[in-house]
Amino acid sequence: MNQNAVVVTNLEKRFGRFVAVNRVSFEVARGEVFGFLGPNGAGKSTTIRMLCGILAPSGGRGTVAGFDVRTQPEQIKANIGYMSQKFSLYQDLTVEENIDFFSGIYRLPREKKRERKDWVIEMAGLSGHRHSLAAVLSGGWKQRLALGCAILHEPPIIFLDEPTSGVDPISRRQFWDLIYDLSGRGVTVFVTTHYMDEAEYCNRLGLIYRGELIALGTPHELKVELATTTEAAGNAVVSDAARQSPPTPSALPTLEDVFVARIEAHDRMEQPEAEVQR
Amino acid sequence: MNLRRVSAVARKEVLHVVRDYRSLLMALATPAFLLTLFGYALTLDVDDVPMVVWDQSQTARSRELISRFASSHGNGPRYFSIRGYVSRYADVEKAIDRREAMMGLVVPRDFAQRIDAGRDAPVQLIVDGSDSNTATIAIGYADVVTQIYALDLTIEQNQRRGMPPLAIPLDVRPRVWFNEDLESRNFIIPGLIAVIMMVIAAMLTSLTIAREWERGTMEQLISTPVKPGELILGKLVPYFAIGMCDVLIAVLMSEFVFHVPLRGNVALLFGMSAIFLTGALAMGLLVSIVTKSQLLSSQVAVLTTFLPGFLLSGFIFTIANMPQAIRMVTYLISARYFVTILKGIYLKGVGLEILATEALFLIFYAAVMVVLARVKLKKKLT
Numbered sequence: 001m002n003q004n005a006v007v008v009t010n011l012e013k014r015f016g017r018f019v020a021v022n023r024v025s026f027e028v029a030r031g032e033v034f035g036f037l038g039p040n041g042a043g044k045s046t047t048i049r050m051l052c053g054i055l056a057p058s059g060g061r062g063t064v065a066g067f068d069v070r071t072q073p074e075q076i077k078a079n080i081g082y083m084s085q086k087f088s089l090y091q092d093l094t095v096e097e098n099i100d101f102f103s104g105i106y107r108l109p110r111e112k113k114r115e116r117k118d119w120v121i122e123m124a125g126l127s128g129h130r131h132s133l134a135a136v137l138s139g140g141w142k143q144r145l146a147l148g149c150a151i152l153h154e155p156p157i158i159f160l161d162e163p164t165s166g167v168d169p170i171s172r173r174q175f176w177d178l179i180y181d182l183s184g185r186g187v188t189v190f191v192t193t194h195y196m197d198e199a200e201y202c203n204r205l206g207l208i209y210r211g212e213l214i215a216l217g218t219p220h221e222l223k224v225e226l227a228t229t230t231e232a233a234g235n236a237v238v239s240d241a242a243r244q245s246p247p248t249p250s251a252l253p254t255l256e257d258v259f260v261a262r263i264e265a266h267d268r269m270e271q272p273e274a275e276v277q278r
Numbered sequence: 279m280n281l282r283r284v285s286a287v288a289r290k291e292v293l294h295v296v297r298d299y300r301s302l303l304m305a306l307a308t309p310a311f312l313l314t315l316f317g318y319a320l321t322l323d324v325d326d327v328p329m330v331v332w333d334q335s336q337t338a339r340s341r342e343l344i345s346r347f348a349s350s351h352g353n354g355p356r357y358f359s360i361r362g363y364v365s366r367y368a369d370v371e372k373a374i375d376r377r378e379a380m381m382g383l384v385v386p387r388d389f390a391q392r393i394d395a396g397r398d399a400p401v402q403l404i405v406d407g408s409d410s411n412t413a414t415i416a417i418g419y420a421d422v423v424t425q426i427y428a429l430d431l432t433i434e435q436n437q438r439r440g441m442p443p444l445a446i447p448l449d450v451r452p453r454v455w456f457n458e459d460l461e462s463r464n465f466i467i468p469g470l471i472a473v474i475m476m477v478i479a480a481m482l483t484s485l486t487i488a489r490e491w492e493r494g495t496m497e498q499l500i501s502t503p504v505k506p507g508e509l510i511l512g513k514l515v516p517y518f519a520i521g522m523c524d525v526l527i528a529v530l531m532s533e534f535v536f537h538v539p540l541r542g543n544v545a546l547l548f549g550m551s552a553i554f555l556t557g558a559l560a561m562g563l564l565v566s567i568v569t570k571s572q573l574l575s576s577q578v579a580v581l582t583t584f585l586p587g588f589l590l591s592g593f594i595f596t597i598a599n600m601p602q603a604i605r606m607v608t609y610l611i612s613a614r615y616f617v618t619i620l621k622g623i624y625l626k627g628v629g630l631e632i633l634a635t636e637a638l639f640l641i642f643y644a645a646v647m648v649v650l651a652r653v654k655l656k657k658k659l660t
């Protein structure tokens with residue numbers, strides 16, 4: 001069995017002539033918390049959807065839990081939990097009814113069903129709200145309930161698409177505690193975000209920008225890499241943000257510096273091409 | 279196909295329906311409402327035609343004729359109701375213009391003299407032709423009323439002359455003409471049930487899948503191992519139950535409100551309704567699956583059921599009288615078969631031995647719709 005939970009090679013998605021995901025390649029090891037970072041419209045959701053088997057790729061290859069994203073989407077779906085960017089539980093159903101529905105869909109055995117339901121309700125801190133409609137829950141509660149429903153069947157890999165966007169900082173913190181907890185039990189977590197502080201929590205990061213993967217590595221690797229390239233280039237690439245706290249050999253740049261530098265470098269490479277086209 | 283998943287989907291769908299109790303009420307009240315509305319409005323019978331009378335003759339003879347217009351025939355409804363007497367043409371015209379009357383009866387001055395002299399005694403009927411259908415029927419009524427009077431006069435005169443009573447070879451009873459027990463309602467209601475069921479069924483399911491796409495819950499659903507067939511079956515079950523309640527309401531109403539005689543087998547009636555309903559519900563689902571938008575889906579569902587249901591099912595317009603091309607199209611309308619079946623069961627009391635072909639078509643249609651919905655429901659985003 002492959003050691004990698006996710007393997008992607010030159011994966012591509014085009015919508016008409018628009019390239020939303022441009023031949024990205026990366027791997028996610030089992031048990032890893034892999035952060036997929038990028039600004040809005042970069043192609044994060046599109047990538048995650050292809051990996052979940054709900055969007056057909058236009059090109060390239062990918063496997064999730066050893067199954068091919070093109071030919072075995074249904075096998076993938078039995079082995080993953082997916083939490084989409086938009087809250088996607090039933091607002092007119094109560095907390096318990098939502099959980100019951102998904103445990104029916106995942107065919108949990110009767111005993112397991114009770115146990116998992118209690119676990120989700122406890123994990124999400126919803127003990128006092130079992131019979132509240134999902135619609136009336138606060139953002140943090142909704143997100144934790146959605147996570148709970150997506151992992152009722154204890155999948156080995158979970159995909160979370162901007163799970164903490166629009167949630168207060170305390171809830172975000174709690175959510176990340178949950179992610180660590182799951183990761184500690186060997187679950188592979190693939191999470192997209194555009195928060196820099198969340199990027200720091202990930203074991204490994206991929207930076208996607210305009211459909212292209214422009215950086216890949218652990219947070220530490222990425223920072224060290226920037227520090228060395230900037231030294232070599234005489235600080236030429238360092239952004240304004242970085243200049244305010246000039247790097248000393250001991251203090252590494254922040255992840256934000258890394259991404260700004262990468263994006264600027266990418267844009268500089270694109271620019272001449274654009275000029276030529278005009 | 280896993281029954282636990284089907285039941286999970288069905289339960290969830292029931293919860294949606296229960297939570298949205300207004301639409302549940304709508305689903306149950308709509309057939310009753312439509313049946314009442316069309317049951318009364320679509321009656322092809324005309325009664326209580328308002329009329330004014332200008333009696334220039336003012337004799338026993340003329341009053342006798344007028345009283346025959348005013349009186350009801352047998353225990354049926356009245357065909358005319360006299361709204362007033364006038365003494366000028368201008369007033370007849372005014373009454374018709376103001377829609378106080380549809381008809382003016384003018385009995386000429388020499389009416390009685392002519393009758394007593396055994397001559398022709400014409401009366402004048404002025405009819406508002408702006409509703410030509412009602413006008414034609416009203417003229418027909420007036421024609422019969424005057425002819426019966428003429429017949430009675432002839433008999434009376436013969437008796438007075440000591441001749442033997444006229445032997446009338448044909449006993450033409452006007453009752454048949456007059457449609458005294460409102461037979462057109464008996465004819466319309468069974469067909470109406472079919473059309474209403476078709477519209478309601480498609481409306482019920484046309485929103486379900488589109489709603490999931492619009493709310494984003496479909497993206498979650500398609501990321502689970504649930505199979506399209508399980509989703510479709512699970513979504514059909516609760517609406518099937520509601521649809522059968524609608525059938526029951528319609529059958530009870532036609533029995534107790536409209537007093538349409540049900541001559542055939544009740545079990546067959548419900549069995550056929552179940553098959554028809556399945557096809558109509560699946561067709562609503564199909565529309566929902568293809569459009570992915572609640573607004574578009576409900577519009578398409580109503581358009582594709584209401585118009586063909588009314589125009590091409592043979593419910594009002596006889597299919598045999600349609601042009602060849604349109605007649606071919608009616609074979610594609612499932613309501614056509616259901617209308618035939620319902621009319622057969624209701625009016626003729628016939629069973630499967632006669633209706634087998636129609637029943638097979640309904641089964642075929644339902645199967646095609648379910649399979650199409652199953653094929654079109656893709657667990658993919660586009």
Ligand SMILES: Nc1ncnc2c1ncn2[C@@H]1O[C@H](COP(=O)(O)OP(=O)(O)O)[C@@H](O)[C@H]1O
Binds near residue numbers: 018041660
């Ligand atoms: N179904 C679609 N049709 C056309 N364009 C799309 C579709 N889905 C996404 N896109 C486009 O692809 C790009 C990437 O979108 P997305 O993956 O949602 O970005 P992110 O999740 O990183 O914000 C965006 O420019 C978006 O407008």
Ligand SMILES: [Mg+2]
Binds near residue numbers: 044046161
């Ligand atoms: Mg996104």
